[in-house]
Amino acid sequence: MRAIFPRMIRGEFRGRLGGFALDASFSVPATGITGLFGPSGCGKSTVLRCLAGLQHLPGSLCDVDGDVWQDDSTFLKPHQRPIGYVFQEASLFQHLSVKANLVYGAPRGDAGGAAGVIAFDEVIELLGLARLLDRAPRNLSGGERQRVAIGRALLSQPKLLLMDEPLSALDRLTKDEILPFLERLHARLSLPVIYVSHDITEIERLADHLILMRAGHVIGVGPLSDLQSDPALPLATARDAAVNFAAIAEAYDANYGLLTLRVDGGRLLVPSGPVEPGARRRIRIAAGDVSLAREAPRATSILNALSARIVSTSPVGPNEMLVVMGLGPNGNGARLLARVTRRSWDQLQLAEGIEVFAQVKGVALASERGVSEATK
Numbered sequence: 001m002r003a004i005f006p007r008m009i010r011g012e013f014r015g016r017l018g019g020f021a022l023d024a025s026f027s028v029p030a031t032g033i034t035g036l037f038g039p040s041g042c043g044k045s046t047v048l049r050c051l052a053g054l055q056h057l058p059g060s061l062c063d064v065d066g067d068v069w070q071d072d073s074t075f076l077k078p079h080q081r082p083i084g085y086v087f088q089e090a091s092l093f094q095h096l097s098v099k100a101n102l103v104y105g106a107p108r109g110d111a112g113g114a115a116g117v118i119a120f121d122e123v124i125e126l127l128g129l130a131r132l133l134d135r136a137p138r139n140l141s142g143g144e145r146q147r148v149a150i151g152r153a154l155l156s157q158p159k160l161l162l163m164d165e166p167l168s169a170l171d172r173l174t175k176d177e178i179l180p181f182l183e184r185l186h187a188r189l190s191l192p193v194i195y196v197s198h199d200i201t202e203i204e205r206l207a208d209h210l211i212l213m214r215a216g217h218v219i220g221v222g223p224l225s226d227l228q229s230d231p232a233l234p235l236a237t238a239r240d241a242a243v244n245f246a247a248i249a250e251a252y253d254a255n256y257g258l259l260t261l262r263v264d265g266g267r268l269l270v271p272s273g274p275v276e277p278g279a280r281r282r283i284r285i286a287a288g289d290v291s292l293a294r295e296a297p298r299a300t301s302i303l304n305a306l307s308a309r310i311v312s313t314s315p316v317g318p319n320e321m322l323v324v325m326g327l328g329p330n331g332n333g334a335r336l337l338a339r340v341t342r343r344s345w346d347q348l349q350l351a352e353g354i355e356v357f358a359q360v361k362g363v364a365l366a367s368e369r370g371v372s373e374a375t376k
Contacts, residue, residue, distance in 0.1 A: 265333015
């Protein structure tokens with residue numbers, strides 16, 4: 001019987017580009033959104049160019065869901081690779097209408113939505129482009145231009161979508177306008193996406209998996225929440241550290257406007273509008289919004305106090321401790337982070353393996369129309 005392997009994207013890119021040395025190896029699922037994150041100049045865009053075939057580093061490997069695009073004997077040029085590429089700038093054809101821009105790179109006969117391809121009408125609906133089709137690019141806002149660029153990349157019928165800092169040229173208000181469209185694409189399309197950004201808030205809202213880079217090297221690969229809660233990696237020790245994970249809507253209390261969410265190892269109450277039971281939502285809990293108690297809190301305005309076990313600890317500076325907890329009495333559930341003072345650590349006699357209550361003061365709940373902040 002033939003073994004069934006998971007769909008994967010494998011990259012091994014090594015070489016020098018002037019004074020810059022790249023040595024980046026990773027294997028990520030060929031589904032969902034994989035964030036490629038790190039500081040400016042760490043090699044993120046170079047890895048994306050290697051995936052696209054725009055950069056040739058001899059001796060490297062690129063394998064997308066079993067199709068070898070590069071190895072010791074193969075190198076497919078960019079036009080031979082079924083990719084969609086979205087750059088920082090939309091770079092639309094100014095002499096063409098929005099509709100003509102959208103179908104420009106579409107394979108002949110596919111623009112109308114033939115079976116097995118990304119349909120034109122679906123892209124228009126997902127990206128909210130219906131009222132823009134007859135406009136010229138010069139009459140579009142920055143966010144509208146970038147939505148058209150994304151639509152054009154999708155209609156090229158790619159096997160892999162590459163997005164290189166697609167929001168970096170936009171202001172904060174325009175970013176907030178376009179992020180919900182990207183979330184809708186993520187929810188509705190099975191197309192794998194490699195998403196480059198140096199903005200962790202974009203990665204947290206969109207990514208399932210993460211490739212973490214520093215100085216030309218991959219220093220972490222895995223599910224986003226795993227890398228966020230790994231104290232050996234810089235995400236966990238950052239001042240704005242947080243963990244994102246999936247939650248399932250269980251019930252809605254219309255009297256108080258509270259949504260019950262089931263997460264791995266517990267339940268959360270979150271202020272929200274009505275949500276259908278069974279709907280999946282992404283939540284974000286910042287380390288600074290979690291405090292610890294040795295006993296179940298009583299008479300408090302904080303809605304959520306979850307049973308947890310301390311999994312690991314590490315000092316953050318001379319007077320703080322970073323605490324990683326697993327939800328549930330046995331600590332096998334989703335991971336949470338907390339930062340506590342050394343004084344609190346000592347007074348509560350905290351230690352690895354101890355059961356605690358994680359008091360969650362704030363939860364960011366992502367929905368199809370963006371993120372709402374739920375507090376206390």
